[in-house]
Amino acid sequence: MENGALEDIEVTVTFLEMHVPPAYSPPVPYNRQVALLKTKEIPLHFYRYLMDRVGRKWHWVNVLRLDDDELSAGIHREDRDVRVLYLDGAPAGFFDLKPHLPDEVELAYFGMMEHATGQGIGRWFLGSAIAAAWSYGPKRVTVQTCTLDHPAALPLYQKLGFAPVAQKKEIVHPLPFAERSASVMRP
Numbered sequence: 001m002e003n004g005a006l007e008d009i010e011v012t013v014t015f016l017e018m019h020v021p022p023a024y025s026p027p028v029p030y031n032r033q034v035a036l037l038k039t040k041e042i043p044l045h046f047y048r049y050l051m052d053r054v055g056r057k058w059h060w061v062n063v064l065r066l067d068d069d070e071l072s073a074g075i076h077r078e079d080r081d082v083r084v085l086y087l088d089g090a091p092a093g094f095f096d097l098k099p100h101l102p103d104e105v106e107l108a109y110f111g112m113m114e115h116a117t118g119q120g121i122g123r124w125f126l127g128s129a130i131a132a133a134w135s136y137g138p139k140r141v142t143v144q145t146c147t148l149d150h151p152a153a154l155p156l157y158q159k160l161g162f163a164p165v166a167q168k169k170e171i172v173h174p175l176p177f178a179e180r181s182a183s184v185m186r187p
Contacts, residue, residue, distance in 0.1 A: 058111070
């Protein structure tokens with residue numbers, strides 16, 4: 001591993017779909033100060049921060065490799081829906097919906113920061129993402145997860161109504177720390 005290069009990781013990606021909205025939404029956690037705010041023109045540095053903090057452990061690297069113009073073109077589309085989860089006043093996670101496909105809304109990114117996991121918030125948070133996706137009136141909502149994601153991700157997607165429809169093998173090219181830092185800390 002010269003120059004800090006990391007070994008590629010083979011993963012299995014599972015594609016899931018939901019064709020009808022769930023019958024119920026998980027309740028808001030009680031005795032917790034949570035807020036879910038829809039962003040408008042989210043600053044690139046904040047989106048990268050969320051992507052890094054939520055996805056670092058799971059090797060979410062593709063967005064961090066985009067330059068400013070590429071990232072802005074994707075996340076500043078009028079129909080992009082990025083919502084940030086706050087727990088006790090601090091960022092704790094986010095989800096990113098792509099409702100611009102005909103008849104489909106993709107839950108492109110969904111995750112929580114480590115300090116927010118294991119507190120009974122995830123089920124409500126995913127339910128909120130699913131409700132937001134269905135608010136666009138699609139024929140289906142899609143999501144994908146892989147073997148690098150949190151082990152609870154796939155079972156939680158299925159508990160809330162997603163069904164696996166396909167799998168494929170992919171290669172993830174991890175970001176060395178210096179490259180990750182340069183992406184997140186760019187001017």
